[in-house]
Amino acid sequence: MNMTLIGTTLAALLTIAVYSFLYKDNPFYKFAEHLVVGVSAGYYLVIYYYNFIDPTVVSPVFRLRIGGDAILLGGVDWWMALIPGLLGLILYARFFPKIGWVSRWALGIYVGGYSGLGIAPVMQARVLDQIRGGALPVHALHTGQGWTNLLLVVGLLGTLTYFFFSLKHKGVLGGLARIGIVFIMVGFGASFGYTVMSRVSLLIGRMNFLLHDWLRIV
């Protein structure tokens, strides 16, 4: 038995253990479930450490002292690498009730920074560019494209109206919202179909593994 075969067999047995949940919840499934939580946590830990924390925090701080060739974050000095490292460590104060509040200092920078970062690009990508894409010429109704554009504009306005909560949905507003919900439901239908395809693909993938990679019948 070579390592590949052992590996594939292990993977196949674990696959079957997970599928046993279809019959009912059982110890094999629970075993696989807990094993994967542990293994993936360990995997992430190692990947985070060796890909990020070691080269950007640990090494620059320790290596430079022996005059080594540290890789610097955006060309900043080594003490600049210390600051984020210290802030990162502060986050762990939360595990010590007495000084837990200190972790909020780092958390404040983190939460605020990421919030601020998103604002303008989100406005650009999700609002402005969608307005640009949505304001289509609808005057050429003698062409197919003209009608398509009209549908796109009406569908967009209808959807926006449906999610408008400051006025009762009556009259024109109610009509637009009704049109909106029709578009929303057809859109959800498309999502539904695609989601089915997605889940089925995963099943096919696992069956391909069992039959093709493990048993080699196909």
Added chain:
Amino acid sequence: MRALLPALSLSVSVLLALFPPAGRAADAPLSEVVRETAAPAAVTGLQARDYLDNNDRGDKIELSWCLSADDGAGALSVLEYRVWRSQAPDEQGELVATLEPGTAAHVDTGVTPGVAYYYRVEAFDGALSSPAATAGPAVGRINLFQTSRLPVLVLSLAFFAMVIWFTRLAARGTNLFVRRIPGLNAVEEAVGRATEMGRPVLYVPGIGEIDDIQTIASLTILSHVAKIAAEYETPLIVPTARSVVMSAAEEVVKEAYAEAGHPDNYNPDNIRYLSDAQFAFAGAVSGIMMRERPAANLYLGAFWAESLLFAETGFETKAIQVAGTANVSQLPFFVTACDYTLLGEELYAASAYLSREPKLLGGLKGSDWMKVITICIIVAGVVLTALGVPQFGRWFFTQ
């Protein structure tokens, strides 16, 4: 006075960005074109100007020109264009780029900000060069404001002003109108129905963490549901997938029972932590549905793939089901398997409607009126395009 100058130049550049003067290339002074026997025709209309990019460090100058008459057509085929840069008008300078035929623009990167440069562009046919077209001086400037992004700034500020304004109005106690979400009626009917049948109500607040805004919205609605259940003296079962959510749900339900005047009916055993693992949680909740037969199942909060399992088992036990989540990919399953579904933002609207909390109302009303602005801009865009006014499109084309 000093502050005036930058402000003035800012507004001029804003105007220029919004309505660029037409035909800039055409009114540029043409370089002298001398046709030699074997050299290709020179390029015309060479322009050099500061490049406004997305991350302006003043180190780029943008060039544009009209192709040589011998590029593609004409007697002599142009093989390449050569671009020279110098710091004096009469110098040849250094070759900064050779470009393929058909190229009529170039961005020269790596210039020093604030230094004046002169450019020469020649068409080359493999043996001879055309007379050079010249342009300059051009200076790469470090800008304090990126004018192409003005629309983003204007709309963001307008939106934020509305959110803050509505939040303050709500905090001062002004009654801000939010229409009642039909889904809330469905929730109340479902609880009533369970009471009639003498069976419990099941409320699943999703599997999100406590800091997920969907979970927070769900706990607001849970408080409302718990009050009704307490009044009707109907048991309320709340399974959770996060221990922190469980403690929060305990507080909410206990308080609601007290407010409804039935603190003794509160049963802590009905607020349960089942499992953090997605499928184990789904399996355990399905078990509750099969064993305890709740007549009303309410799924409100952050749901992922487990939505399908809940909705199916609930449908099988013939419970009335009301669902609501902002995780759009799960909505199709809820819509087809539940009696009523709160779609996306309706979940937040329902919680703002019930709690009347200023921060929720402010965000909701601000977004609402921003949607009105959005609709107006789209309609204006459609009308203006129909009337043949192209400026509109340019305004939004900020890239």
Added chain:
Amino acid sequence: MRRHVPLALCFIAGVFMAIQYFIPHPSVQAWYERLLAWLQTLLAFAFLIGTVSLVRLHAHKIGHKVAGRGYSWVLFVGLGLMVGFGFKGRAPGSPFDFMFQNVQVPIEGTMFSLLAFYIASAAFRAFRARTLEATLLLLAATIVMLGRVPVGDLLHRSIPAATDWILNVPNMASKRGIMIGVGLGMMATALKIMLGIERAWMGGTD
């Protein structure tokens, strides 16, 4: 110190990161670059908090002899093996990679494929065209499901075309509306966090 400093830091970091988008000046961009790197480091450390919480949770289960604590041991064995192997080497073919490819990949991949079965059973027993909305949804879903598999092309040539139309017209119009609405919600939340109106991230009440 406990409330005002973090709120102030949150506000300053947020406002700076928001307005740097409009200011291309190098002095601003240099600080932006620096802060971006800090945020990245903070995120890496924040991620590892999750692992610490996981370990504490299961250590608690074992310590308090909770039923099913045997599975917590399974979890620790998995975690310990990965960290131990990872320390020794991570190249393809190493024990670390072996565990990843033959334990993590198959189990995680299989978990979600269970849903194919559940969708089928729900299709039979729960997906009902009881309302106009649900009927529309199911009709569109049927067309799309046929139009995206080769057999749909064979059944009728108009099915793939109808699928494309659904995706590019009604689907796009409604998804664009939802995209705008959700985007505004994201921005409003970001604003409220920066201004300290929304402070769930601070946790606790002190």
Added chain:
Amino acid sequence: MNRLGKFLQIDRRWIFLAILIAVLAPFIWPMGLPIVITKPVQDLYNAVDAIPPNGEPLFISIDYSPSTVPELDPMALAILRHAFSKDIRVAVLTLDPAGYGLAERALEAVAAEFGKERHKDYVFLGFQPGISAVVLGMGINIRNVFPEDAYGTPLSEVPMMEGIRNYDQIPLLITLSGTAVVEAWVIYAHQPYDAQIGAGVTAVMATDYYPFLDTGQLVGMLGGMRGAAEYETLIDRHDAGVRGMDSQSVIHILIIVLIVVGNIAYFGSRKRAPETAGGDAAA
């Protein structure tokens, strides 16, 4: 309860069995149904095809985890094969820690297939945490966020990365993802830096991104296993994507039949016995 109502109550494990048969049968008797190419896939293919050989590299970000491997792995393999067969250089990175092992495996396998040389024809940059920070950081300078490749070689010593500074020198970046990472690339790379972004996504996400395709915020998109199958057809190298499409056909038909039969039985049983809707459930 009438007969139709009882029919609806069959043990769902029978349905599970039907699905199992439907997925297995086409593996044993393949049908080889033809696959038609759709526009978003063709667009992405053309964008990759237009990259000059041995020049600026195509970037592929493997942003998926094992739970979506069957949909996204075939895409990664097909795009890598397309690129290497045209001598297009490739740089691979990942924003998902679990993507590390998946990316490494796919890249090394296809590179070996085409006899490509590390650091000359391809490079694996590894994983960096902090999605938006990494995407934005690459807009300033790739070396800020990826100072070295996954094996510790500084990028300055990687020949193919010479002169590759930020998105200006990246002709196309393709993200393969089952999460909202795709959107992060659109919002933080396309929007501020004008980067050209293509995507391969799970089918669950695909419908949500049509507005991005329409506005050009995404140059092209592969949606789910079907997208992978189309790409495999375009490069004329059939693999797991195409192989899966027969099963996909059979199961889709089965699920549609289940929905139709289920609804007929449901409404049929309700017509005859309208009281059963909620009354006898406790029995």
